Amino acid sequence: MIGSHVWVEDPDDAWLDGEVIEINGEEIKVKCTAKTVVAKTSSSYPKDPEFPECGVDDMTKLAYLHEPGVLQNLKCRYDANEIYVMQKYKGAALGELSPHPFAVADSAYRQMINEGISQAILVSGESGAGKTESTKMLMRYLAYMGGRVSNAEERSVEQKVLESNPVLEAFGNAKTVRNNNSSRFGKFVEIQFDQRGRISGAAIRTYLLERSRVCQVSDPERNYHCFYMLCSARKEDVEKYKLGNPRTFHYLNQSNCIELDALNDSEEYIATRRAMDVVGISEEEQDAIFRVVAAILHLGNVEFSKGQETDASEPKNDKSRFHLKTAAELFICEWKTSNMPLLFRCDEKSLEESLCKRVFVTRDETITKALDPNAAALSRDALAKIVYSKLFDWLVEKINVAIGQDKESKFLIGVLDIYGFESFKTNRCLTGCHLPACL
Numbered sequence: 001m002i003g004s005h006v007w008v009e010d011p012d013d014a015w016l017d018g019e020v021i022e023i024n025g026e027e028i029k030v031k032c033t034a035k036t037v038v039a040k041t042s043s044s045y046p047k048d049p050e051f052p053e054c055g056v057d058d059m060t061k062l063a064y065l066h067e068p069g070v071l072q073n074l075k076c077r078y079d080a081n082e083i084y085v086m087q088k089y090k091g092a093a094l095g096e097l098s099p100h101p102f103a104v105a106d107s108a109y110r111q112m113i114n115e116g117i118s119q120a121i122l123v124s125g126e127s128g129a130g131k132t133e134s135t136k137m138l139m140r141y142l143a144y145m146g147g148r149v150s151n152a153e154e155r156s157v158e159q160k161v162l163e164s165n166p167v168l169e170a171f172g173n174a175k176t177v178r179n180n181n182s183s184r185f186g187k188f189v190e191i192q193f194d195q196r197g198r199i200s201g202a203a204i205r206t207y208l209l210e211r212s213r214v215c216q217v218s219d220p221e222r223n224y225h226c227f228y229m230l231c232s233a234r235k236e237d238v239e240k241y242k243l244g245n246p247r248t249f250h251y252l253n254q255s256n257c258i259e260l261d262a263l264n265d266s267e268e269y270i271a272t273r274r275a276m277d278v279v280g281i282s283e284e285e286q287d288a289i290f291r292v293v294a295a296i297l298h299l300g301n302v303e304f305s306k307g308q309e310t311d312a313s314e315p316k317n318d319k320s321r322f323h324l325k326t327a328a329e330l331f332i333c334e335w336k337t338s339n340m341p342l343l344f345r346c347d348e349k350s351l352e353e354s355l356c357k358r359v360f361v362t363r364d365e366t367i368t369k370a371l372d373p374n375a376a377a378l379s380r381d382a383l384a385k386i387v388y389s390k391l392f393d394w395l396v397e398k399i400n401v402a403i404g405q406d407k408e409s410k411f412l413i414g415v416l417d418i419y420g421f422e423s424f425k426t427n428r429c430l431t432g433c434h435l436p437a438c439l
């Protein structure tokens with residue numbers, strides 16, 4: 001309608017607002033402050049002429065909840081220096097101040113103290129919505145309320161949990177369509193408190209790691225960050241694990257997306273090793289972890305062809321034999337001085353047999369059945385997935401030791417950072433979308 005206020009897209013300023021002065025079929029002429037533009041009706045959005053100068057503190061109060069409206073609100077609030085301080089939220093009733101994770105955390109903390117009941121906060125939303133960032137804010141507030149640091153040397157629980165993040169992210173995060181650093185696992189962070197409401201420990205419980213990603217990646221996504229980091233590691237590590245260009249590995253080259261503009265894999269490798277040092281993972285343990293990561297990549301490059309017997313299979317060629325042999329060598333964890341679990345004790349022959357044959361144990365006998373090339377490839381992928389998820393579980397346990405759990409804690413506040421769902425045209429059921437990916 002002529003005279004109405006709208007937002008139109010602009011290549012320089014993202015969005016421009018102005019008044020419609022002319023309509024020609026599917027096109028409108030809009031008079032903006034600095035210029036007059038012609039835009040398609042379908043790509044313009046209505047603008048609220050009564051939008052308050054300082055914006056609104058709750059996005060749900062916006063008359064139009066679309067991209068230019070949200071951006072305008074954020075800009076106004078930024079210009080007005082509307083910042084959130086924890087002190088302000090301490091003791092304020094929910095709804096009294098602007099909505100914020102601090103308000104939710106405060107309410108949970110006070111209910112825990114007043115009613116003596118443990119609390120849980122569920123952080124949910126689409127992938128990339130900001131759940132992990134919100135979880136960090138919730139933890140920061142809970143650490144502030146139940147602060148226990150007795151001297152400057154001691155690190156707070158929040159600090160310890162945050163320090164472990166790079167390790168979890170290296171092994172549990174990946175690039176997806178919506179988020180370059182998407183958590184592909186659910187995380188329940190328990191902040192544990194004593195009788196007086198002071199923090200006594202913390203623990204991270206993880207669940208539903210998306211195992212299928214280890215062997216299957218679709219364009220334009222990536223596998224878990226750690227694989228690319230290791231391929232871009234310092235030269236001696238790349239040579240030690242017989243790695244090289246990530247494009248030469250089947251588990252990585254199914255997608256064309258290998259490098260990310262915003263992420264330098266070789267710097268991330270160094271940062272991850274540093275974070276491992278901080279959470280108390282020794283040099284030998286770090287070596288064992290990366291041996292397993294490299295072994296999985298080599299395993300993925302083992303292809304199978306028909307064997308001599310009917311329905312049997314064997315490694316396809318010398319290249320496959322090389323990767324099988326390297327995977328077997330890397331899987332061997334000979335070092336016994338630490339309590340790192342012995343993942344495998346295998347040689348090339350036994351690894352080949354475990355992939356190309358299936359053993360059935362009945363009450364009376366043990367039957368060995370040869371597998372055809374397709375079934376052997378499925379066995380290979382199943383092995384890669386189970387090894388990776390066991391490695392991830394082991395890392396989480398190690399991190400929990402470093403953070404310091406209080407098994408005797410009186411109460412806890414759990415923050416559940418459920419892993420992000422993608423919004424499809426047809427969303428049949430959340431569980432239905434998630435579970436198959438985790439198997």
Ligand SMILES: Nc1ncnc2c1ncn2[C@@H]1O[C@H](COP(=O)(O)OP(=O)(O)OP(=O)(O)O)[C@@H](O)[C@H]1O
Pocket residue numbers: 125126127128129130131132133134179181182183184418419420421
């Ligand atoms: N409060 C915030 N302040 C600044 N940046 C933010 C904030 N929330 C989210 N972001 C940005 O959005 C990106 C995605 O956020 P985050 O990783 O928290 O999403 P998520 O909901 O946990 O996604 P997923 O479910 O895919 O793991 C972050 O890397 C960050 O760049």
